[in-house]
Amino acid sequence: xxxxxxxxxxxxxxxxxxxxxxxxxxxxxxxxxxxxxxxxxxxxxxxxxxxxxxxxxxxxxxxxxxxxxxxxxxxxxxxxxxxxxxxxxxxxxxxxxxxxxxxxxxxxxxxxxxxxxxxxxxxxxxxxxxxxxxxxxxxxxxxxxxxxxxxxxxxxxxxxxxxxxxxxxxxxxxxxxxxxxxxxxxxxxxxxxxxxxxxxxxxxxxx
Amino acid sequence: xxxxxxxxxxxxxxxxxxxxxxxxxxxxxxxxxxxxxxxxxxxxxxxxxxxxxxxxxxxxxxxxxxxxxxxxxxxxxxxxxxxxxxxxxxxxxxxxxxxxxxxxxxxxxxxxxxxxxxxxxxxxxxxxxxxxxxxxxxxxxxxxxxxxxxxxxxxxxxxxxxxxxxxxxxxxxxxxxxxxxxxxxxxxxxxxxxxxxxxxxxxxxxxxxxxxxxxxxxxxxxxxxxxxxxxxxxxxxxxxxxxxxxxxxxxxxxxxxxxxxxxxxxxxxxxxxxxxxxxxxxxxxxxxxxxxxxxxxxxxxxxxxxxxxxxxxxxxxxxxxxxxxxxxxxxxxxxxxxxxxxxxxxxxxxxxxxxxxxxxxxxxxxxxxxxxxxxxxxxxxxxxxxxxxxxxxxxxxxxxxxxxxxxxxxxxxxxxxxxxxxxxxxxxxxxxxxxxxxxxxxxxxxxxxxxxxxxxxxxxxxx
Numbered sequence: 001x002x003x004x005x006x007x008x009x010x011x012x013x014x015x016x017x018x019x020x021x022x023x024x025x026x027x028x029x030x031x032x033x034x035x036x037x038x039x040x041x042x043x044x045x046x047x048x049x050x051x052x053x054x055x056x057x058x059x060x061x062x063x064x065x066x067x068x069x070x071x072x073x074x075x076x077x078x079x080x081x082x083x084x085x086x087x088x089x090x091x092x093x094x095x096x097x098x099x100x101x102x103x104x105x106x107x108x109x110x111x112x113x114x115x116x117x118x119x120x121x122x123x124x125x126x127x128x129x130x131x132x133x134x135x136x137x138x139x140x141x142x143x144x145x146x147x148x149x150x151x152x153x154x155x156x157x158x159x160x161x162x163x164x165x166x167x168x169x170x171x172x173x174x175x176x177x178x179x180x181x182x183x184x185x186x187x188x189x190x191x192x193x194x195x196x197x198x199x200x201x202x203x204x205x206x207x
Numbered sequence: 208x209x210x211x212x213x214x215x216x217x218x219x220x221x222x223x224x225x226x227x228x229x230x231x232x233x234x235x236x237x238x239x240x241x242x243x244x245x246x247x248x249x250x251x252x253x254x255x256x257x258x259x260x261x262x263x264x265x266x267x268x269x270x271x272x273x274x275x276x277x278x279x280x281x282x283x284x285x286x287x288x289x290x291x292x293x294x295x296x297x298x299x300x301x302x303x304x305x306x307x308x309x310x311x312x313x314x315x316x317x318x319x320x321x322x323x324x325x326x327x328x329x330x331x332x333x334x335x336x337x338x339x340x341x342x343x344x345x346x347x348x349x350x351x352x353x354x355x356x357x358x359x360x361x362x363x364x365x366x367x368x369x370x371x372x373x374x375x376x377x378x379x380x381x382x383x384x385x386x387x388x389x390x391x392x393x394x395x396x397x398x399x400x401x402x403x404x405x406x407x408x409x410x411x412x413x414x415x416x417x418x419x420x421x422x423x424x425x426x427x428x429x430x431x432x433x434x435x436x437x438x439x440x441x442x443x444x445x446x447x448x449x450x451x452x453x454x455x456x457x458x459x460x461x462x463x464x465x466x467x468x469x470x471x472x473x474x475x476x477x478x479x480x481x482x483x484x485x486x487x488x489x490x491x492x493x494x495x496x497x498x499x500x501x502x503x504x505x506x507x508x509x510x511x512x513x514x515x516x517x518x519x520x521x522x523x524x525x526x527x528x529x530x531x532x533x534x535x536x537x538x539x540x541x542x543x544x545x546x547x548x549x550x551x552x553x554x555x556x557x558x559x560x561x562x563x564x565x566x567x568x569x570x571x572x573x574x575x576x577x578x579x580x581x582x583x584x585x586x587x588x589x590x591x592x593x594x595x596x597x598x599x600x601x602x603x604x605x606x607x608x609x610x611x612x613x614x615x616x617x618x619x620x621x622x623x624x625x626x627x628x629x630x631x632x633x634x635x636x637x638x639x640x641x642x643x644x645x646x647x648x649x650x651x652x653x654x655x656x657x658x659x660x661x662x663x664x665x666x667x668x669x670x
Contacts, residue, residue: 026645034543035490074486107457108610110422144653147610153460156468157422164474173649174541176498179491186485194483 002097002193004070012073013189015182016093018120019102020112021081024141024172028102029076031175032182074186081116090123098135098189099124100181102172103158105140105148110157117158131161135188138167139181144174293324293336296417297347300365304340308359310352320346337364376412381405382439384458385431387608393428393450397442408434415459416467424459425451497540537657541650550658554578557636557654561644564622565637568658569594571628580637593626594633601628613652627651630659 003012017025033044079089101120103113121131140154151169159165166184170177298316328337340363341355348354386402410426418424429448432440446452538548542556550568554577558566567578567586571594580586593615601612616625625643627634634655643651 024649027649030644030646032487040486072486106610107455110456112422114420114422144656147457149456150460152470153419153456153468155470157420160420160470160474162471162473162475164470164476166476171653173646173653174498175494175543177494179487179494183485183487183491186487187483190483190485 001095002189003095004197009070010073011070011193012075013097013186013193014075014077014095015098015100015185015189016096017076017078017100017102018089018093018116019081019141020104020109020116021083023081023102023104023109023113023116024139024170025078025081025102027172028100028139028141028170028178028181029078031172031178032076035175035179076182083115083119086119086123089119090126093120093123093127096124096127096129096134097193098185099131100137100139100185101158102139102141102170103154105142105154105169106145107147107149110149110153113154114157131165132163135185135192136165137181137185137188138165139170139172139177140167141170141172143169143176144171293322293327295320295322295336295365297350300343300363301350303363303365304343304350305359305361308340308344308351308353308355310350314347314350322346335364335366337362339363377409378412378415378459378462379407379409380454380458380462381407382435384455385452388453388455390451390453393446393452395442395445401439401442406436406439410434410454412463412467415454415463419456419459419468422456424454424456426454428452538654541653541657550577553654553658554634557634557651560647560650562647563636563638567635569633569635571598571631571633576632580635589624589635590633593624593635594628597626597628597633614648625651627655629655630663632659632662634658 002014004010005012017028019025029044033041077092079085079092099120101117103109103117124130124134138154138159140151142148151167155167159167166188168177168181168184170181172178296316297314297320301314301316322338322343326338326342329335330337339360341357341360343363344351344355382404383402383406385408386398389398408431410430414426414430415424426434427448428443428446428450431452432443432446432448435443538553539545542548542553544556546552548556554566554568557563558578565578565580567580567589568576569590570576573590573594575586575590580589597612597615600615604612614625614627616623623638625636625638625648627636632655634651636651
C-alpha cells in the first residue's frame with residue numbers, strides 16, 4: 001500500500017526485486033543507480049557478503065514525477081536470495097506495492113527459480129496478498145549467457161497462471177531491459193493507485 | 208479406519224514409495240494441483256518384454272532386469288499375493304486435506320506415495336479417485352500432525368486422468384549427458400569410466416514431463432537402471448533403486464516434443480488502456496534504442512564470422528585481431544558512453560570501474576595487448592603465469608561439472624588480482640582488498656567476452 005503524505009504532498013511506492021540468489025537483483029539496482037541523475041536518487045545502500053551476495057537487502061530511493069500535485073518517491077529494495085534468509089525477505093516484502101521477479105535464465109538455476117517463486121507467493125500470502133493483485137513483472141535475466149533455457153520454458157515455469165504477467169529478457173550487467181522492467185512495474189502500480197484513489201485524482205491537489 | 212491401523216499398516220505403505228510392486232499401478236504424469244491430474248495408469252502386471260543387447264540403438268519398453276534389479280523387499284519375503292497399488296504424488300491431494308490435521312512443515316509435494324488399489328474408488332467418468340482420510344494418512348503419516356481417528360474420518364476425492372495403458376511414450380536421452388550431472392555421492396570409478404560413451408537410453412516421457420514444472424527432473428534409480436542395456440547394468444549395480452538420478456533439462460529439451468510444455472489457454476494479460484509516463488520511461492526508451500542493434504549474445508553473427516577477410520601476412524607471433532573502433536557499439540553500451548573506444552581506452556575504462564586499480568590485457572601466450580599494472584615488474588610474471596594457471600585449473604576441475612570457469616582471484620595482503628580468460632585473451636585486474644562491487648565482475652566478464660568475440664571474428668588488431 002503506497003504511503004500518501006497529504007501534508008508534504010508525497011506518495012511513496014515500494015518496489016521489491018525478488019528472485020533466487022545471484023540472479024541479478026542487486027545488479028539491476030546498481031545499473032538503475034548508475035543511470036539516474038544524482039539529484040533524483042539517494043545512495044544505493046548495499047550490504048553484501050564477501051562473495052557478492054546480498055546479506056540483508058539493497059535499498060535505492062528515487063524521487064521522481066509529480067502526480068496530481070503529489071511528488072512521487074520510489075523505494076527499490078532487493079531481498080537476499082539465499083534460502084536461509086526467509087525472515088528478511090518477509091520483512092522486506094511488508095507493504096510492498098510492486099514486485100519484479102528476477103529469474104536466472106541458466107539451465108541449472110531452474111529449480112531455484114521455481115523455489116524462489118513459490119517462496120514469493122507464500123510470503124505474500126502471509127500478508128494476505130496475492131500475485132494476482134500486486135503489480136508484478138517478470139525479468140528473465142542473464143540472456144547473454146550461452147547456456148540459457150528457452151523463454152517458453154521460463155514462461156511455463158513462472159508465468160503459467162490465469163493472469164499472465166509482463167516479462168522481459170534482460171542482461172542486467174549491461175543494462176538491457178533493466179529500465180523497461182522498472183518502467184513496466186511502475187506503470188502497473190501507478191494504474192492500480194489511480195484506480196484505487198479515484199477521489200485523489202478527481203480533486204486535483206488532493207484534499 | 209481405527210487408530211490402531213495407524214501402527215498396523217504404516218510400514219508397508221510408507222517405505223516403498225517409488226518401488227515397483229507386482230500389480231502396482233503408477234500415476235506418473237501430473238498437472239497443476241487445481242487442475243485434473245494427468246496420470247498414466249501403467250499396470251506392471253502386463254507381459255514384460257526382454258531387453259535386447261542393442262537397446263541403445265532401438266529403445267524398447269522398460270522392463271525389469273533380474274540381475275541388477277532385484278525384487279523389492281516386500282517380494283523377497285515371497286508373499287503369496289501383493290495387493291495392487293497406485294502411486295500418487297502428494298500434491299494430488301494435499302490441498303484437499305483439512306489444514307488443522309497437517310504438520311506445519313510443507314512436505315515435498317512431488318513425493319510419490321502408494322495406496323492399495325482396493326482402498327480407492329476410481330471413477331473413470333469424472334476421472335477422480337476417492338478414499339478415506341484415515342487410509343490416506345497411513346500412506347504418508349509424516350505429513351499429518353496426529354493419527355486420524357474415526358471421528359475425523361472423511362472421504363478425500365482428488366482428480367486423476369488415465370492415459371491409454373501400454374502405450375507409454377518414451378524420450379531418448381544421451382547417457383553421457385546424464386553422467387555429466389551424475390550425483391557425486393552415487394558416482395563410482397566404474398560409472399566414471401563410462402563418460403564419453405555414446406549410448407542412449409529410453410526413459411518414460413510421462414515421468415519426465417510431469418516434473419518439468421518443478422525445474423528439475425529426476426528418475427528413480429530403479430527406472431534408470433531398467434532403461435540401461437544389459438551390458439551397462441553392471442556398472443550401475445550399486446545404485447539404490449530409490450536414488451534420484453537427475454536428468455539434465457538441457458538434454459530433455461533437445462529431445463522433447465514442442466507440445467510437452469504449453470501455457471494455459473485461458474490466460475489474461477494486463478493491457479492498460481492508457482500509458483502513464485513514469486520517471487523511468489525516458490531511460491527505458493533510450494536503452495531500447497541503444498541496445499536495439501546489439502545481439503543478445505556476445506557471439507558474432509554467423510555471416511560476420513564467415514566473411515572472408517583480406518588480411519596482411521600474419522606476424523610470427525599469432526595475436527588476436529581486434530578492431531575495437533569499428534565494432535565498439537556493444538563496448539560503448541557496456542560502458543554507457545558514446546565516446547569512440549579503442550583497445551587502450553577500453554582497457555583504461557575497465558581500470559576505472561568501481562573498486563578497480565589497474566587492468567592489463569594479454570594474450571594467453573603472454574603477449575601484452577593493452578593496459579598495465581601498478582607495478583610493471585609484475586606484468587611479465589602475470590602474463591606468463593596466470594593464463595596457464597587459469598587453463599590448468601579449468602581443465603583440472605572439469606569433473607566438478609560446475610559450468611565454465613570465469614574468474615580466478617588471488618588474494619594478497621594489500622590487494623587482489625582477478626583473471627578472466629576467454630578464447631585467446633586474458634584480462635587481469637588489480638582491485639581493492641574487497642570483493643567486486645555488485646555488477647562489476649559481470650561487466651568485466653561481458654567486456655572480455657566481447658573482446659574475445661571481436662578477436663575471433665578475425666578483425667584487424669588495434670595497434
